[in-house]
Amino acid sequence: MAKRFPKGLLFFAIALALVGTATWQTWNWWLTTTAPIASSSTQAEAKPINLRVSPGTSAQEIGQDLAALGLIRSATAWSLWTRWTSFQDAQGGFQAGTYQLSKAQSLPEIASTIWTGKVTQQSFTIPEGWSIREMAQYFEQQGFFPAKDFLAAADQVSLAQYPWLPATSPTSEFPRLEGYLFPDTYQIASPVQPDAVIKQMLDRFEQVALPIYQQQKEKNLTLAQWVNLASIVETEAVVPEERNRIAGVFTNRLNKGMPLASDPTVEYAFGIKQTPDRPLLYREVETPHPYNTYINPGLPPAAIASPGKASLEATLNPENTDYLYFVARYDGTHVFSRTLAQHQSAQNAIHDQRDATKPSTQ
Incomplete structure (x- = not known):
């Protein structure tokens, strides 16, 4: 006569099988929902997606935003992950900022990125x-x-x-x-x-x-004067090798009490920008303004632009020259002169050359 299987063991076996099945289904769901959305074959095609996390955004709201962008499969999985893992006990929190994320990242990788504040640069x-x-x-x-x-x-x-x-x-x-x-x-x-x-x-x-x-031993200019003058040198100099010479011209004019007569200061004063076809007008350079260095001797009230390192250094180390004037050619270089007569002659020659190269209107 066959022995009967004990009812208690039978019930236990059935319950164990059901628990095992449920556990496997849960585990399988967990692996699926936390895995990267992009498969290995499409990882290279996964384009970066920007996520903006505003200050005060909750973990649940972040999960909803991630799911809406298609970066994670389930906001529920995100919520469970942030509660069950070490994020719950770790100090800190999800950081505000803009993040560049990808569907090729897993849910844990995305969570770690936002938790550690690896924002987009x-x-x-x-x-x-x-x-x-x-x-x-x-x-x-x-x-x-x-x-x-x-x-x-x-x-x-x-x-x-x-x-x-x-x-x-x-x-x-x-x-x-x-x-x-x-x-x-x-x-x-x-x-x-x-x-x-x-x-x-x-x-x-x-x-x-x-x-x-x-580090300059002899300071002939205050910090404000230095930046001020360097800004004018910066806006006048186009060719690097002329920078120290231009600084030398302006230093000479300052020492003699002459107006700097710098076009960029007039442009800054009146918010205009001259071009070869639209030079400054006499009425503009003759209009009173604190920044107009054609009228006012010395430096303007403050800087007119941000000078770079080279112009700052050139202003502290101007070329030792007797030039007092310069006029721009149309190639970025300048003609330097010692006297006003030479300067005017250079201006006329440059203007004549400019007129000669203009296309004929006839």
């Missing part, structure tokens, strides 16, 4: 000779932030943090930080904020430019 380049207003327009055109926000942030910098900055703005019309936002290429975390950009540029000035001035 963006770059921007400010050329030598740009004014703050040109920088503001650039940032707006790049889609970083409105130009007015940058100008407003520039007027709110704490002098306690940068005690070497000028104490006051020369006029309410022109920014106080003009000349001190160091031109360079920068990397900055996204989303880009105006105050963060300004801090980075002032820090670079402090690191690169300020030591050049501090």
Whole structure:
């Protein structure tokens, strides 16, 4: 006679099988929902997707955003992952910022990226000779932030943090930080904020430019005068080998009490930009303005642009020359003269050459 299988063991075996099946299904679901969406064959095709996490966004909201973007398979899996794993006990939290993520990343990889704050880095380049207003327009055109926000942030910098900055703005019309936002290429975390950009540029000035001035043994110019004059040299010099000579001309004119007669200061004053076909007009250079160095002897009230390292160094080491004048050719170089008569002769010759190369209208 066959022995009966004990009912208790039978029930236990059935229950064990059901639990095993449920466990396997749960495990299989877990592996599926936390795995990368892009398969191994399509990983190379997975394009970066930007996720913006605003300050104060909850973990649940992040999961919903990730699912909506198709970066994870399940917001529920995200919620379970952030509760069950070490994220629950670890110090810190999910960091605000813009992240560049991919469907080729698994859920744990995405979670780790946002938890550790590995935000997207963006770059921007400010050329030598740009004014703050040109920088503001650039940032707006790049889609970083409105130009007015940058100008407003520039007027709110704490002098306690940068005690070497000028104490006051020369006029309410022109920014106080003009000349001190160091031109360079920068990397900055996204989303880009105006105050963060300004801090980075002032820090670079402090690191690169300020030591050049501090290491100068004989200081004939104050820091503000140095930056001021260097900004004019920067906007006048096109060919690098002429930079020290141009600085020498301006130094000579300052020592003799002559007006600098620099076109860029007039352009800055009136917000205009001359071209070969549209030079400055006599009525413009004769219009009174604090920044018009055709009328006012000495330096303008403050800098007109951000000078680069080379112009800052040239201003402290001007060429020892007896030139007092220079006029631009149309190839970036200049003709230098010792006397006003020579200067006027050079101007006429350049104008005649320009007229001779213009296409005939007949």
